[in-house]
Amino acid sequence: MWGYHVAQSFVFAIEEINRDTQLLPNLTLGFSIWNSGDSVHGALHETMDFLTGQEEPVPNYMCQPRSPRAALVGDTRSAVSVPIARLLGLYKFPQVSHSSSLASLSDKTQFPSFLRTLASDFTSSHMVAQLVLHFRWSWVGVLAQDDDFGQQGSSLVTQELGQAGVCIEFHLHIPSQQSLGKTDTIIYTMESCTATVILVFLSNSNFQLILQGLLVHHHILGKVWVSQDTLHIAIALSMPGVSQVLRGSFSLLQHSTQVPGFPEFLAQLHPTHTPEDMFIERFWEETFRCMWPHKIQGLEKNSKAAETVQFCSGNESLRDQNYPFQELSKVDIGYMAVYSIAHALKELLACENEDGVCTDPQHFLPWQLLHSLREVHFKTPDGKETMFDANGDIVTEFDILCGQKTEDDLFHFVRIGTIDPQSSLENRMIVRLRKENLQVPRSVCSRSCAPGSSQIPRQGFPHCCFKCSPCPDGEFADQGDMRRCLLCPKEQYSNPARDRCLPRIETFLAFDEPLGLTLALVALMLAALAVLVLGVFLKHWDTPVVRANNRALSYTLLISLTLCALCPLLFLGRPTTATCFLRQTTFAIVFTVAVSSVLAKTLTVVLAFRVIRPGDRVRVCLRPGTSTSVVLVASLMQVMVCGVWLGTPPPFPDRDTASEPHHIILQCQEGSETAFFCMLGYLGLLAGGTFSVSFLARDLPDAFNETKFLTFSMLLFCSVWVAFLPLYHSARGKFTVAVEIFSILASTAGLLGSIFIPKCYITLLKPQQNVPAWLRRGGQAHQERQSNELSKRPLHTTKAHKPTHTEDIRAP
Template sequence: MISVLLVMLLQLSFSVHKAEKSLCFLKTSPSLSRDGDLLIGSFLPMHSVEVSNVRGAGLFQSHPDKSCRDYKWLHKNYQQVLALLFAVEEINRDPNLLPNISSLGFHVYNAYHSDERTLESSLRWLSGQGHLIPNYSCLRQDKSVAIIGGATSALSIQMGTLLELYKFPQISYGPFDSILSDKAQFPSLYQMAHRDSSLHHGMIRLMLHFDWTWVGLVTTDDMRGEEFLWNLRGDMIKHDICLAYTEKLPVSERRHKESQYMFVPRILESSVRVIIIHGDTDSLMILRYSQPLLHFFLWKVWITTSHWDITMRPQWNDGYSFHGALSFSQMTKEIPGFKSFLRTVNPSTYPEDPLLKEFWCSAFKGLKSLENEESNECSPNASLEMLPLRFFDMSMSSLSYTIYNAVHTVARALQEILLVISEKELIRDGETWVAQPWKLHNFLKSTHFNNSAGDHVFLDDTGNSEAHYNILEYLFFLNDTENMVKVGHFIPNAPYSQDFTIRNEAMVWGWFEPKAPQAVCSDSCGPGFRKTPREGEPICCFDCSSCPEGEISKQMNMKHCMMCPEDEYPNKERDRCLPKVITFLDIKEPLGMILACVALFFSVLTALILGVFVKFRDIPIVKANNRTLSYTLLISLTSCFLCSLLFIGRPTAATCLLRQTTFGLVFTVAVSSILAKTILVVLAFRVTKPGSRIKVWLQPRVSNCVVVLCSGIQVILCSSWLGISPPFPETDIHSEPNQILIECNEGSVFGFYSVLGYMGFLALGSFIVAFLARSLPDTFNETKFITFSMLVFCSVWVSFLPTYQSTKGKAMVVVEIFSILASSAGLLGCIFIPKCYVIFLRPHNARVRSIWLKNLKGLANG
């Protein structure tokens, strides 16, 4: 069905173009031929023709003069023609290759990147005539054995359908395409190029090296471009790199004028600094035609492959638009003798070659116009070395290298066929051997050899290895010279430290940029901040937010902040952890020293008052209200002041056990003494009749028993507390963000508050009894002072409870020490300071009280 359809279309074309002798015909007929016993057809993109897009027109229906415009030389591609010529001449000189035939020849046709023109060129080659004659083959065409073509996948596919009808082997020298490896669809098509399935990995490594995370992509709108986009996007996601936009260019040059107004403005207006361009020179015809729009500084970095030659431009002076571009060029070895061959090529060397003369004139005429020289000569004695990089490159390109290998592959396959035939002795002397193209397939599949450069060449797709890449930087200098400088390499499957290298010192960026440009959607988040994604935008677009309390970020662009170790805390900037300070109330620090001095001062003062009372023990005011209770109270107050020292210093197991229990016991003794004093005063004023039974409660041993009994209960409570769940030292690393608190854990909270509550119960009882006795005669009444002292005591400890609960660490200890000192000082000041005042400053009051005491004793004895 396909064959019939093609024949019908071609017959229609032939009837329309019967008298075709236009420029289009001339440019689709063989541009170069070299006759030989066996011929290789070659379709190489030597020049381009702008083809108009006539909507609705059928195949070949437009007039050739209207559908074909002025062609433009693709000067650099002429190296491919010379590589073909060099390989054929090398084979013809080799006595070990094809010895039974006199020579190997070739026909070179121009390969247009256009469906119509490619099909037309293929038909002219098949017919062997300058005219389009479907199903007709000239006798000389029987010498043709294979086709070398397919600079792009699109050209290979366009030619493959037609060539498959005749089982002609087609060797594609363009970039490797996995679609062309489908033997069910393209059984007669072979690929010479190395696989480039790792190319996207190299580009990702390049972007990671320069921290580029926001890039654009320009690729061809075909399966090869789609495959690259899929692989690149998948790798980008793994490394948090985003595509700002993707421009897919149609591979047909007929639509380039439509597209240049569509995608070029978007590239120019975008803030994206790094743009990846994937495709080949022919497929990116649109971009080449659009380059005149780029005649100003773009300040962008282009990442390309060598398949798109950025030096091929319509204008000479627009190279600065691509200054600093990076290209992944496939590594190739130097073919011995090729550069020497290029130096000798000129029109006089090959006078029978009209194509070379036309190329020579076009290239050197363009060069002279750049030099402002007026000359109509074509510089026959010049050398290709004189041409700038835009016109010609003396280094063999990857496409030329592949063409060279393709010619040798065909020659060696033919050699294998000749060996088989000679073994069967089917060729007689004087008989001409006619090669059948379809017989070449079995030999092409198994052909492998080492070329003159030492590389192993495979034609079978399974033998194609991964391509290795040199990373080249395109430099356009202010003196209008240009160069491609190697700045690194990428070798897939090599060890990680050796697979990718880049020499930063060799890199040259924009003329006014000393370092690599930034290619990010959002500015980097520094240490101490984390990335917060923006809703509805790519992951590369984010805001920076400070790390939460207690967390840090040490590196740039961290997604999450991390907690500091338990013994460390974040600094103010939250970019590193600092060791926490071990904190306790140290005697060496000012606050600890002040509290210790205050405790010692009051303990010494209490001891002095005790000494005064002992010295003046016979004075009535000392004897009043049970002298023994006064001594006990003073001793317990001294102990109260001193027990506060147990709270100062680093907590240990011993101090934790003694702190609260000692404090509870000595305060219980003090409060019990005050309670006994208060009861004694009340009872003394109640005894008004002789022989009253209440007199038995006024004996000293009774008050002493009250102290012992009340204190005994506290001893039982403290013993139970220590026995069940005693206090112990612990480290608190969570209460304070930058401190490690060394404190005493009270063990049983119930035990602690039982001791404290019992002491408060005794204080409240003393306060109530003293308050009720406040109306007794005040000349010899002590209850008012006791009432006031217990009011101070209760006020201090009522305030202590909420404050103690709301503080931690050192502050909690300070609160308890202050409460101990304040309550103890309150008892000392309210009860004993007035007595000292009387003893030293009001001795006559002491005598009056002495008389009162004598009467009280007489009453008690009577």
């Protein structure tokens, strides 16, 4: 029935062209319809008969003059069109097919005279792949027939989808010759597959065979069938109950409109109107399920067979005859093929060729018409624009159809969009959907990874199967299904959701924050206390306590401690080049002055009480200016170390983005680490030596018990800086600076409190002890203890001289 409808569209187009006074005036097209029997042998025989005009054709021979043969339209199946195209290609005789879609027919080397008014399997397969990519199906299965149609179409799709990153779960080949055993094996294989979308490259019969098997296995439902041809899905829907399997299927249909006047032409068909039509009686019988009386002459009128037969009366009408899925069956596809030939003839006979000679319509060669046919570009009466590409394939859009059920439980196809092969964006054809909120089933091996996570491949599975892993700190994924997380820019960090980066906050120990303000106030208070003590010493400069503690060294030590207390102010605030230059070097130099002053005071006491004998040469160490030289030499060495440090890569402002993920730490980079550690090492060595010397003087007389305070102060100093090292290396960000400031303030307070606060206490609150008699009393008590100790020693032991007056150890 379908083939007869197509043949009638062929007839309708020719009659319409012959009535048109503009297209081919003074020229009438004739036609003949040949039956190939759907076989290669029959097709070749009928083709030779058409070319030679003889029932027993002789190649390259015509027995009598006749009207020229312009072109051949057909055949339907590609397997039959291929041998016809090879034969006609030898003569450059135009052939226009309306149904043969085999991709290899686009090869103009093998088939130079073949054209078609439908898209090739290559184009259709490309459209299917574009549909899969548009709907983001990444996990699909393929059912392909084991012939040229199935193998070429499926291989093109799988190759394109593979390049686009789509995974094929299975690619099953179904034999062209129907086999129930192999079909059952394929169905059992599909049971264990998880792909929702199945791409179909099957013939009508094999597709129906697969559907019958699926109806038996009711648990294989919910699949989305995608086909490049809508017709065989429409035919399959004639099977009872198959709509539940095909619900939600997608297919492609070459964009076309209904040929105006053709339905009325079909409705007027009747055997009495065209008695020369040898096929119409059979068509009538198939349509109305009846039989013409003259075909059952062999049956007796009263037999049971005759009683069951319904006879055709001729009064039946095709006007009200409806066909299922008539809009999809494409019964008018012969219409465009005829019009393309007619317009090629118009161009050939238009006398507009290069030499200006008009072509005789009764005498032209096939290759002349073939040339015009390749260049044809026109619009049919229904408004459809028609042209062929370089391969002889028609250029057309595709409609996307989706199978749906209505509220009345009726299955129908709905046009949901179009695909235009001529329009593309970034190597993707543009798919236009009429419904933006269309609910499309998903077909993925693994669920999509949300933004903020990346795909981790599963071992032993295709790359479409993966696990989702959250992005680590400092990385982000702003889209779903990202293969890997992206690094945030250096000065940004990833938000908690890991789907975007936020700008990092600059951080440093500022004056206006609570910690910085507290440290600054403590530093100022400590500096003020040191200045206050210095004022007390200056006011009571001539008292025994001040004189006994070496006034010059005390003044130097108090001034250096004041500067030590003010050093933390250089560590607070936004680091600059100037503050980075000054903070560590200033700290190193003023602390060296302070520690060397303590060392000079301790050496003076130790040498006065333990080393000095009458006439001893070491007495020169107590000359005026010796203690000052100790301070100057020790401080000068530290100045030299700092100078070398500043001469090498000096300290500079730096932006630390590695310590804290959410902040940029503004800090001073120390530059040369070797010079930095030499500075600290020298200061540590000086402090350790001072502590060792003060420890030796811990047992001096009570009147001169400053040595005990010196020992205690250096013990505090060393303890603070020993504890500083692990805290400094474990702290992060601005707390590193806070630890160093705290260590500076603690060690400064330790020196100031241990050495000077007791003296201030005596000077201000115990003035009765700040007299020479009190000091002499302490000296006499010390002499008595020493005498007792010496009386217990052997007679050869020599008694060391002990000073009895404060002036003996006082710096002049």
